[in-house]
Amino acid sequence: MTTVPAPRPRRWRVLRAFLRNPAGVVSLSFLILVAALALGAPHLYPDDPMEMVARPFLWPGQNPAFPLGTDSLGRDVAAGLVWGTRVSLLVGFSAMILGVTLGLAIGAVAGYFGGRVDAALVKLIEIFQTPPSFVLLIVLVAIAQPAIPTVIGAIALVTWPTIARIVRSEFRSLREKDFVMAARGLGYGHARIILSEILPNALPPVIVTASVLVATAILMESALSFLGLGDPNLVSWGSMIGGGRELLRTAWYLSAIPGFAIVLTVLALNLLGDALNDALNPRVAAER
């Protein structure tokens, strides 16, 4: 028997649709640049970004060696910015992966099995989704003590319900489809049907939401660091803004610059989400 060649063209079609979207391509390129900065930080700025390197309060452009200026302790703002990308991307992507895994597991089980299991898991989702997520996040981080792993875990704990809801509704509609019935008729086990039959078909909306989740996680991490609930031993964009807060009157650039980094990164992720959505759901995109 020959294999069915259907999936491959579809994948190429999605890629082509994505490449035709200028906003998507630009954001993806920007994100690759940010990732390169994060990876290259130890080579670009080998010294500790927390070290004093020059006279404090150099304004951007005042000294060409420090294009973005220095803060109240004479630390290089550009170095902090580059090292901060590491924290933002690490937290953003790890929290997304953890949250998506949790949401996939719970959403898939609820949607596939239905009945009482579903009812119980839906209640669980509701219980986690009802509290204001940022308040719950602060509580979790305050109790577990601020550090990168606890921040990642806490963000995943407040964001998984979004994924779980999407996955559950996808699984509910897909489990009645003919190909699932056929798989069941062939005597496949539940795990095999969930993982290799339904899951690949349920993924497109999850992929779109995942890119928005990274953006949300980066925003949450920066807000936590701004409030002083980030990892105290690392420079992050949020903590840089928090550090500049008391100096708004004299040196507002200290708060402004890291903020632009956050806005651009999060904007790129949101645009990427939109572009992925258009590429993966061509019918919806055509209606827009």
Next chain:
Amino acid sequence: MTRAARLLAALRRNLLAAIPTALGIVILNFFLLQLAPGDAADVMAAESGAATEETMRQLRAQLGLDLPLLSQLMAYLGHLAQGSLGFSPRYNMPVAELILQRLPGTLMLMGFALGLAFLLGLFFGTVMALNAGRIADRALSVLTLIFYSVPGFWIGLMLIVAFSIKLGWLPSGGSETIASGKTGLDYALDRLRHMILPGTTLALFFIAVYARLTRAAVMEVAQQDFVRTARAKGLSAFAVGRRHVLRNALLPVTTLAGMHIGGILGGAVVAETVFSWPGLGRLAFEAVMRRDYNVLLGVLLLSSLLVIVVNILVDLLHAWLDPRIDLR
């Protein structure tokens, strides 16, 4: 079904669904409180200075902290039923009282932000939908995407730089001018001036949310048959837009608006902290800084219950407005 019967049915359905959720949140809250470092006995001992091992054990027995977890949970539920959320030694008052004191400030700020977000979001969304694909739509799409992506605390600081420090138009923090002796209209205007910056900070994200929702809802409704009929019978574009399209588009927008109430409460933590606004959010931040877990979890519990109540109200509003919503 009459309106009253519809409302009653909706209320019953909502309460049946809300009670287990509320109970679940209370239990989650209890376990988080258990996980928090230090218990009430530690706090009391720290307040009174030195305490021996023996007095600590007595204190724990007295407070019921040595009982099995289940009995402690029952005791916690019992206290809650009496409206008690515990005591905060740092503020030297019951937590429930402390929270109720701060609640009006947050509600006022939220009301202002929600109103602003709703008006502007509706306006932007309608303009976008009516010009779909054209330049106005594109420009507003970019603007709302930026609103979506801006961290609230940062835009708050930038607003302070622009409007308080550089221009000197608006105050940079607090909820009123202290000891100004203002009364009547002057006082109200003073409070309003203090509300503009934090309210705008809080509203930005939700302007974007509502604008996107409204755009989608208006475009969907505009394709329906009754809109074509209204046009065909010769109504002006404005009349069709207002009476037929917008009115029907409002329904999905309000449903989803209710879902974002938790987001606004979360955003209030940041906005209130940046602008030293005396509300629940700032209280939560202070509680974290002082490691006052009773207060922190009290805020979490109360804000969760607030979300549940608002969602019930939104659903009741729907049952009131839309006769198609029936017993489900």
